[in-house]
Amino acid sequence: MASAKAEFVFEDVGELLKRLGNIPAGRVCMNPLPGTATERDLLRMHGRPRKLYELVDGTLVEKGMGHKDSVLSFELGKWLGIFLQQHDLGYCTTADDLVRVNAKRVRGPDLTFVSWKSRPERTIPQEQISKQVPDLAVEVLSPGNTRKEMRIKLKEYFGGGVKLVWIIDPKTRTAEAYTAPDAKTAVPADGALDGGDVLPGFRLPLAQLFARFPAPTSAKKPSKRKKK
16 A cells, blocks of 8 residues: 655645645644645545545545535436446446545545446456546535636546546536546536446436436525615
């Protein structure tokens, strides 16, 4: 297991948060101190107490998750599971999975798909931290996520070998499909997630994914002006 500490030097907490993508300070774990954490620390803290972490340049960062995000990840995983039962193309993992995307960063996408083309032996890795970078990585946005954080993750994913990334926004019920950090296809609320070359034949309308969620509340109406 890799355990080398990252050379992550920062002037203050503000600089640390900036390098992590301007994330909320409450997501940064202080045990061990930022910049000193190893993969061993990640495994020790992951899932305790009911928190999931990622390792970013020697710092444990709590995954931004909530009830809605968890349900959405499960729903998407359900539809992917049904598809993969009919088409044995690979396997999926959920948010508690850990993937080493490069030497200094271990991520836990909300959902992943690994194609058997990437593992022709058709076996599932047994390591606690997988060295098998997925073909598809899915991120469901939480209130604590930032756009800069997502841009950082996109660069890491594609730099590690990911072929397709879906970023799903529960607030707008839309998504973005990336085939490279700067190659984006916007998926509107009435559009559909498409597996493309990674999951050929898979297509899921976003309306179907969000079918069990209450309709978004309409925008607040402007207050009426008082008569003079």
